[in-house]
Amino acid sequence: MTNHWRDIKNADMILINGANPAEAHPVGFQWFMRAKLERGAKMIHADPRFTRTSAVADTYLRIRTGTDVAYFGGLINYVLQNNLIQSDYVRNYTNASFIVKQGFSFNDGLFSGYSADKRAYDITSWSYETGANGFANRDMTLQHERSVFQLLKTHYSRYTPEIVSSITGIPVDQFNKVAAQVGAMGKPDKVMTIVYAVGLTHHTTGGQLIRSGAVLQLLLGNMGLPGGGMNAERGHANIQGNTDHAISWELLPGYLRAPAPGQKNIDEHVAQVATKKSDPNSWNYLGTNYKKFLVSMLKGWYGSAATKDNDFAFDYLPKPGSNASWMTIYDQALKGKMEGVVLSGMTAASIGPDTNQVQQALSNLKWLVIMDPLPTTSSEFWHAPGADPSKINTEVFMLPTTHWIEKDGSFTNSGRWAQWKDQVIPPQGNARHDHWILSDIFNRVKDMYKQQGGKFADAILALNFDYKDPLKPELDEIAKEINGKDLSTGKQMTSFANLKDDGTTTSGDWIYAGSYLDTGSLMKRRAGIQDPKTNDPTGLGFYPNWAWSWPLNRRVLYNRASADMDGKPWDPARPGIQWNGTQWVGDVPDYPPTMNPKDPKAWLPFIMNGEGVGRLFSNGMIDGPFPEHYEPVESPVTNPLHSANSASPVAFLYDQASGRPNRFGTATDYPYIATSYRLTEHEHYVTQHVPHLVQLQPEPFVEIPSELAQTKGIKTGDKVRVSSKRGKVEVLALVTKRLGPLKVAGQTVYQIGIPIHWGPVGISADGDPNHGRYWLANALTPFVGDANSRTPEFKAFLVNLERI
């Protein structure tokens, strides 16, 4: 989230796409309702299924799954054609005025630079025309034909209400009504928020689905303002914290990039990955300071072994040669290249996608370690219903770990608030903390390298274990390490602004610098609603002394953009930060605290970008500088915008790339669209062990639109088989009006809804004669990923439906 949960109450309009907060984030949803009931905010919910969120929304739009780029693209076109944009903001705070190089083009669904052989773009033409000073040329009138603004206008002119309707299934009149309401949010004192969840991310176009919303928000001047922003509702307690700290192949902590082969030293790495200034007034904060953050991390990790002479042990960091994300792990196992997998609190056998293929991948491993408090579908995969243990030669370890409440440490919520929790109870039985187990294994491995030698042990031997008990580090000690310290004074860092690139400072994750001071951890702070007057001085719900929010306890990201060029809030009733003549006041400013906005040298508002402004056009994505609608890889219709390039030309097709047979179906065999989702009473798969929740939602089912059920003779409670090219589920039917027919590209299509929570492990499975053999929803989902993030397509695929 650029903003945070409580801030949603500050919105005038809430667009909800790819999310069902009333059921998936019910307690967070109270802030949506507060906006509606207290401010009169309008709530617009676009979703394939009419949910409890739709029930309290002012407008519900039934949208075909995976077509939100068309919806947002239509809204972008509407606000541009009708001149409803926040023009001062667009001119000064976005790259609308930047001139794009000659040679950039978009034709028939392809941007310039496409190679069909590689299924990839050469993106060199997606950049700015530069002047003699090396900076981008700009045209502040926005009239230049190659200005981002004009290119944007042309690109989205194709997204007429009629085209939007034929792609999304939203009737033209309904779309136009919503477009007019959204257009009103371009006034400087009106603020809209866009809220989304995995209904946007879990697509082959997931990254661009989100960017299309962000482009709309920039055009309406809604980024950086209280009540505005792009707000991702994350689905698990600490996805945010674990992303921040980079358990992710392509990142280092704090969103630094994992180094790539060929980057011989830190300077070469920085030269290739750090953004460069494309405007003289751009601060380019991350690009400028990148090296300080990286050196401080390396110094924290490798201590005295990280010196100037060895480039701070840069070579100790592994350099991935190609993508190494979730699906790639199992793809490598299918190719026989992966020997061992450690799953700590995640179950591949349920998560998928294409769980039958993942099951095969697990069978190909030499060894598998499961660290979990409870049995999972992965720990039990070798004797799952239908499996033959004698043919599975994977050695499997199940290590009982502690639950969240048996250890302390912090969780960072969707709104970036790092909240500390106590250890409430001691570990149950023989369970051990995950980090103690990892430390123990690591130190046993280290001892073996000491005794026996082996491949490149330098990083293992040098790793800093400066804890009271190296086998049992305390999370409090690690929290201090993440914050970092000044090695010359021994004092905790108070801000990443003081980090240095000479090895005299440490910080395990620069964005958390300032969270743990010499006076203690700010994540433990508890000044909440027991005293709103004192604890919420602005009245906007920031509660600055409740926990700690990264970066630097800032509650709304990009908040310099909440004030106009002179530093006055766009909406005086809802100031993010404002210039009082000598300094910026309000939220923790995303700007130098005493920089006069009227100074001709004042930095542009988006300090983290090379441009200094928000990007309507971006070369940060590998599937296009502007979001474009592509059909899901499995779709019953061809793309009306460009039938020759119907689906994403760069979505990653694992099976094809690895030489395995095609596992995609067509509408002839699988005529219905399916989408997967979650229920209030369950969370992924772990709640299959919680008796009360199993009682509330005891059995797997699929939701079938009543019109389709009627033609198939299916009634609620009938057992049905839903099958895709990859697998099947056999569960109960729930015939519903929540789903319905859609008119798309001149034909009627149906969508089927599949909750994901069941499988062959848990209380429900224990009570089933077939032990949940055909309950895994992800047996149906395709093994294909978004070009940028390789996030799997869980939300749009083709199935057949039969009564059994």
Place this chain on the structure above:
Amino acid sequence: MQTVTRRDVLKFGIASAGALVVSGLGFDVAVAESTKIKLNLRIAGAKESHSICPYCAVGCSLVAYTRQASDGKVQLLQIEGDPDSPVNEGRLCPKGATAMQLATSPRRVESPRYRAAGTNAWKNVTWDFALNKIAQNVKASRDATFVTTDGNGNTVNRTEGIAFAGGAAFSSEEGYFATKLMRSLGLVYLEQQARV
């Protein structure tokens, strides 16, 4: 001092359901009595700790009550929403409200288990057995699949044959610690819950 029974609570509850019962002293009698009653609840005298809900990422604060029994065992009595939190203001959803059934459960795995290749049953093993064997596997797979220099002569120092995925119920500090250890083992196949 007046003794308040459970029946009285119900009576006050019913009385204040229709309208706020304000006493001559200017405060809600029911609230005052309820506060007093709390002292006689099973959480009376219990230790109050703070936690965060382990399910979605709203980040609802929890208050947990524990008591140490005479045998020294700590008993978890109750988990409820933390009324001070600006995030949840004391509210919880069905998952958060049943968090106690996740916290302690007869379904927990009690001992490390090992299933040898091709066999059809788990064996309970000691921690030492499991951790030694895993460490040996890690070293063997690492040595077998470690790439020091790639085909273009670049130093890459990576382990290609081991993957680690860390869940979203890790405390941030555990996640950070995992990143640091796994990368130092040369792992590049690193994942968590963000994509899936």
